Amino acid sequence: MYIDVKPLYTQIRSELLKRIEKLRREPKLVVVTYKPDSSTISYLRSQEKSAKRFGLDYEIIEGKTPQHVIKLLRSFSDDEEIDGIFVTHPLPDVDEMEVFENLDPRKDIEGRHPYNLGMLAYGEEFFAPCTAEAVIKILESYTEIIGKNVVIVGRSNTVGKPLSLMLLRRDRSATVTVCHTKTKNLSEFTKKADIVVAAAGRPELITKEMVKENAVVIDVGINVTENGIVGDVAKEVSDIAKVTPVPGGVGKITTVLLMEHLVKAAERINF
């Protein structure tokens, strides 16, 4: 069985449109990039379309040198006309810590800044990483979380780690295990899970034998293969469990949440 995220998407989208109407001016998102590769460029193109669809102001600026990138970040952080800053990553030759030192966490709509990550431990999710937040929204709209055994496969800073902090929050109170490439007997963990979050970036890593019947499986993977885009979860898993589709699952919610974050940032600056 597949989990249909469209009702959730529609709900987030319509609430967001109402909030945008109330703003005094168009929220502005600036993307800072440096020597973007082809996949970054195609990602930004789809992001731009999505921003325009919501009537949001969107601009891509390419730094000339690593130093210039840092200078741009500092000036955009101070610029009251700019509500959100999106930094493509990894940026070649640019130190990630220096990026954070020059990026105002109040404009970090991706939720990658250490300050925003640390706030998750305190249960404050003003800017959580959009993908982790998408997983939470899907779970909260679909199933009970308290006391559930959740196994996350993958320990990234955009999904695995922040998601584990978010699932431990008292109003969610899942028991959380984070597995990764060094985990021995991965299937022993996943087989016992009520909820599996596959965020390893490995095509069809999670197979039918690894999942308990009727489990909820959130597929965060977006892997480009010879057979097109596939998730981290094998198709057959949907025979016995409830799985989010790829594409059209977590990614769909993630994109709209990035826009929601921009609006949130604009609401804070404008009012």
Added chain:
Amino acid sequence: MYIDVKPLYTQIRSELLKRIEKLRREPKLVVVTYKPDSSTISYLRSQEKSAKRFGLDYEIIEGKTPQHVIKLLRSFSDDEEIDGIFVTHPLPDVDEMEVFENLDPRKDIEGRHPYNLGMLAYGEEFFAPCTAEAVIKILESYTEIIGKNVVIVGRSNTVGKPLSLMLLRRDRSATVTVCHTKTKNLSEFTKKADIVVAAAGRPELITKEMVKENAVVIDVGINVTENGIVGDVAKEVSDIAKVTPVPGGVGKITTVLLMEHLVKAAERINF
């Protein structure tokens, strides 16, 4: 069997004394408190002794009002004569988030500031919470961590959550589960663990039946009971597993690490 942390303590202490000798002036720690209760006062007294033993400058300042506390934090954050700031907590009527907004994370020797917590996700442990760091130091000095199944019982911001991030760092790469009061069948998790970290604050919560033979058990608990101070791990567990003692285990390392953090802060400001 009990784990002897004394060799580790001696090593940290002697390296620290060498670093203190090299500093141009005594590192200065300021404690900010507000309406401290008796247990806070007795804790600060033992902290002061420990600071004096290392020849560190130590001062306790009590705020007059919540607003005054915030003002003190701001002024100590800006004061170049002060290397580290310790805020007792919880502070009655003082908003924790406001504390963080006015505390320079470079002086947050406790590692409680969201910025420092978030840095743990990036593998940067300049100021990790001292107790979580003590657990890491003990484990690293005593056993292999990579690929081990680690179960943490307790999800606090000073132990459970930061420790899980630290154990996931690539050079440690443990599989990490965080359990807590809402976990169903706690012993099913702990029984399978190679390493159990008991940080729930519940006297003798972990019993012999809950632990695998020869497991490593780190007892973070310091519970004041009618029978004196006891940990989160029942005495009998040491019959079958390797357990850190309470007192004289994690707490002993935690105290010296707080001093180490102060020296680290002073090194950064002085050089």
